[in-house]
Amino acid sequence: MGRYVARRIIQFIPTILGTLFLLHLLSILTIQIVGDPVRALFGENAPPQEVILQLQAQYGLDDPCLEQTGNPCLGLFVDRIGQYAQGDFGVDFRQQPVWDQFVQRMPITARMAIIALVFEATVGIFLGMLAGLRKDKFIDNFVRVSTVLLIAFPVFVLGSLVLLIFGLKVGLYLRESSWAPEWLGQMFQIGYNPDYPWLSLTLPGLVLGAFSLAAIARLTRTSLIENLRSDYVRTARAKGLTTRRTIGIHTLRNSLIPVVTFIGVDIGFLLGGSIVTEGIFNVPGVGLLTFQAIERNDTPIIIGVVTILSIVFLVANLLVDILYAALDPRIRYE
Amino acid sequence: MSDLSAAEAATTAEPGAVAEGTTGSNRSLWGDVRYELVRSPVFWISSVLVLIALLMAFFPQLFASTSPNAAGACDLNDARVKPTWDKPFGYTAAGCDMWASLVWGTGKSVIVAILATAGTVILGVGLGTASGWFGGFTDSIIGRITDIFFGLPFILGALVFLAIFPTRNIWTISLVLVIFGWTSLTRVMRGSVIATKQRDFVDAARALGATDLFIIRKHILANSIAPVIVLATIGLGAYISVEATLTFLGVGYQRPTVSWGLLVNEGQNLALAGFWHLLIYPCAFIVVTVLAFILLGDVLRDALDPRSR
Numbered sequence: 001m002g003r004y005v006a007r008r009i010i011q012f013i014p015t016i017l018g019t020l021f022l023l024h025l026l027s028i029l030t031i032q033i034v035g036d037p038v039r040a041l042f043g044e045n046a047p048p049q050e051v052i053l054q055l056q057a058q059y060g061l062d063d064p065c066l067e068q069t070g071n072p073c074l075g076l077f078v079d080r081i082g083q084y085a086q087g088d089f090g091v092d093f094r095q096q097p098v099w100d101q102f103v104q105r106m107p108i109t110a111r112m113a114i115i116a117l118v119f120e121a122t123v124g125i126f127l128g129m130l131a132g133l134r135k136d137k138f139i140d141n142f143v144r145v146s147t148v149l150l151i152a153f154p155v156f157v158l159g160s161l162v163l164l165i166f167g168l169k170v171g172l173y174l175r176e177s178s179w180a181p182e183w184l185g186q187m188f189q190i191g192y193n194p195d196y197p198w199l200s201l202t203l204p205g206l207v208l209g210a211f212s213l214a215a216i217a218r219l220t221r222t223s224l225i226e227n228l229r230s231d232y233v234r235t236a237r238a239k240g241l242t243t244r245r246t247i248g249i250h251t252l253r254n255s256l257i258p259v260v261t262f263i264g265v266d267i268g269f270l271l272g273g274s275i276v277t278e279g280i281f282n283v284p285g286v287g288l289l290t291f292q293a294i295e296r297n298d299t300p301i302i303i304g305v306v307t308i309l310s311i312v313f314l315v316a317n318l319l320v321d322i323l324y325a326a327l328d329p330r331i332r333y334e
Numbered sequence: 335m336s337d338l339s340a341a342e343a344a345t346t347a348e349p350g351a352v353a354e355g356t357t358g359s360n361r362s363l364w365g366d367v368r369y370e371l372v373r374s375p376v377f378w379i380s381s382v383l384v385l386i387a388l389l390m391a392f393f394p395q396l397f398a399s400t401s402p403n404a405a406g407a408c409d410l411n412d413a414r415v416k417p418t419w420d421k422p423f424g425y426t427a428a429g430c431d432m433w434a435s436l437v438w439g440t441g442k443s444v445i446v447a448i449l450a451t452a453g454t455v456i457l458g459v460g461l462g463t464a465s466g467w468f469g470g471f472t473d474s475i476i477g478r479i480t481d482i483f484f485g486l487p488f489i490l491g492a493l494v495f496l497a498i499f500p501t502r503n504i505w506t507i508s509l510v511l512v513i514f515g516w517t518s519l520t521r522v523m524r525g526s527v528i529a530t531k532q533r534d535f536v537d538a539a540r541a542l543g544a545t546d547l548f549i550i551r552k553h554i555l556a557n558s559i560a561p562v563i564v565l566a567t568i569g570l571g572a573y574i575s576v577e578a579t580l581t582f583l584g585v586g587y588q589r590p591t592v593s594w595g596l597l598v599n600e601g602q603n604l605a606l607a608g609f610w611h612l613l614i615y616p617c618a619f620i621v622v623t624v625l626a627f628i629l630l631g632d633v634l635r636d637a638l639d640p641r642s643r
Contacts, residue, residue: 018478019485023494026513030498037498148632152625154575156582156595157617160602164613168606265484272489276579280602294497294584302497306490314485 032069036061037299089304098304109285115205120213128220147214159280191282204281223255264320268313370637377633383626391444398434424611442593447573453512462523496585526558564635571627
C-alpha cells in the first residue's frame with residue numbers, strides 16, 4: 001500500500017505539470033493568434049499606447065514571445081509555475097487578486113458540491129442496486145428509463161426548469177404558507193441565503209448531482225449484474241452464506257470499484273457544472289465568479305480560476321485513486 | 335458526459351463473439367446487429383427523431399419558410415407574445431416566431447455535434463489504434479498525453495479557450511470540442527484494439543505474411559470499431575448538450591445567431607416573470623434531440639454487446 005501511494009504521487013507530478021502546461025499552451029496560442037485580452041477589452045476605442053503597455057506589463061502580457069505565433073513561451077511558463085507555487089494566480093481587471101476571491105467563495109461551492117456528491121452517491125448506488133438485483137423487472141425498467149431521461153437533460157436546462165417549477169412555484173407557496181416549517185421553504189429557495197448555509201443550497205446541489213446520479217445508477221447496475229454472474233458469487237452461495245452477506249459484502253464491494261473511479265472523474269464535472277448551477281441559482285460561489293467574469297470578459301479571472309480548479313480536480317483524483325487501492329487489493333501488487 | 339459512456343463502453347466485450355453464440359444460422363456480426371435492431375421499437379423511434387433533427391439541421395426551410403434572421407422576419411410588437419391556437423409556439427423575446435427560431439437553430443447545434451464527432455472519431459481511432467497495436471513506447475507517449483488532457487475538466491478547458499477567442503463560430507466551437515473530446519474515444523479504441531489483437535485470426539493473418547498495415551485495415555479496424563460507433567452516437571447527443579451549455583454560459587454562439595442555448599439563456603429570466611413558453615420550448619427541443627441520440631446509442635450498444643442479452 002505504501003509503495004503504491006508513493007508511486008502514485010510520483011506519477012502525479014508530471015501529470016499536474018503537463019495539465020498546467022497544456023492550459024498555458026492553449027491560452028498562449030490563442031493570445032498569439034488573436035491578440036491579447038487587454039486590447040480586446042477596449043475594442044475600437046483603444047486608449048493611448050502607454051496605457052496599453054502599462055496594462056500589459058501589469059497582467060504579465062508584455063513578454064515578447066506572445067507575439068511569435070507557435071512559440072511555447074517556456075520561460076513564461078516557468079515564471080507562472082513559480083507564482084502559482086506562492087499562491088499568486090494573478091489579479092483580475094479590477095485589481096483584485098484571483099486567489100483571494102477564490103478562497104473567499106470556495107466554501108459555498110464546496111458545500112454545494114458535497115450536497116451533490118452525497119445525493120448522487122447514495123441515491124445513485126441505491127437505485128442501481130435495486131435495478132441490478134431485480135433485472136428486467138418493473139423497478140429495473142423504471143430506473144433505466146428515468147436515468148436515460150435524466151442524462152438527456154443538460155445541467156442548465158434542468159437548472160432553469162427546476163428553478164422555475166420548484167424554486168418559484170413550490171418554494172414561494174411553501175414560504176408563504178402558514179403550515180410549512182421555515183426549513184422546508186428554505187430548501188426550495190431560489191437563491192442563496194446566508195442564514196441557511198446548507199439548506200438553501202439543496203436545490204442547486206440536487207440539480208448539480210442529477211446527471212451523475214443517473215450515471216452512477218447505470219454503472220452500479222451494470223457492474224452488479226456482471227458480478228452476480230461471476231464464479232466467486234456462486235462459490236459464496238454454495239458455501240451457504242446468507243444472501244445478505246453474498247450481496248452486501250462480496251458482490252457490492254466489487255461492484256462499487258468502477259463507481260469509485262467514476263466519482264473521481266465526476267469531481268471535474270461537478271466543478272464545471274457549478275459554473276452553470278451557480279449562475280442560474282445566483283449562488284455566490286466560485287462558479288458565479290466565473291460566470292460573471294465571462295459576462296465581463298475578465299480573462300485573468302477565468303484563466304486563474306480554471307487553473308486552480310484543475311489543480312483541485314487532479315488532487316481529488318489522486319485521493320480517489322488511493323482510496324481505490326484500499327478497495328481493490330489487486331492494484332497494490334502491480 | 336462522455337466519461338460515463340467511456341466507462342460503460344469499456345466494459346463491452348469484443349463484438350466478434352456475437353456471431354458464435356447465436357442459433358446455428360451463419361449470420362455475420364452486422365447481420366446479427368441488423369436482426370436485433372429492426373425488432374426494437376426504441377430503435378425506430380430514436381432513428382425517426384434523429385432523422386427529423388438532421389432534416390431540420392440541413393433543410394430548415396422545409397419546416398419553417400422564413401429564417402428569423404431574414405429582413406422583416408421579426409417584429410418587436412410581437413415580442414414575448416404567448417402561444418395561441420394559430421401560433422402554438424408563440425414569439426421569442428425579440429419578436430421572432432418561436433417555431434422558426436427553434437427550427438433554424440437546430441443546424442447550429444447539430445452541425446457542431448457532427449463536426450466534433452467526426453474530428454474525435456478520426457483522432458480517437460487513429461491514436462487509439464496506434465497505441466493499442468504498437469504498444470510500448472508509442473502507447474506510453476499517447477497514454478501520457480491522454481492523461482494530461484484528462485486532467486482538464488471538459489467545460490473548464492473549453493471555457494478558457496473560447497473566452498479568449500473573439501470569434502466563436504461553428505469552426506472554433508467544434509475545434510474546442512475536438513481538442514477536449516478525443517481522449518475518451520482514444521482510450522476505448524485502444525482497449526478494443528488490444529482485445530482484438532489477441533484473437534487467433536490476427537495470428538493467422540500474420541503467419542500468412544500480412545503486413546501490419548494490412549492487418550490493421552482488414553482485421554483490426556472492422557473488429558474493434560463497434561464500441562467507438564456506440565460512443566460516437568452518444569457523443570453526438572453529448573456534444574449538442576455541451577455546445578448549448580457553452581452558448582448558455584456566453585462563450586458559444588453570439589447574437590444575432592439563432593441557437594438553442596441563446597434562446598434558453600434569454601428565456602430563463604423571462605420565464606420567472608411568467609413567459610414560460612420562452613423557456614419550455616427551447617428546453618424541450620434540446621432534451622428531445624439529445625435523448626434521441628442517447629437512445630440510439632443505447633440500442634446500438636445492446637445490439638453490439640453479447641453480454642447484455
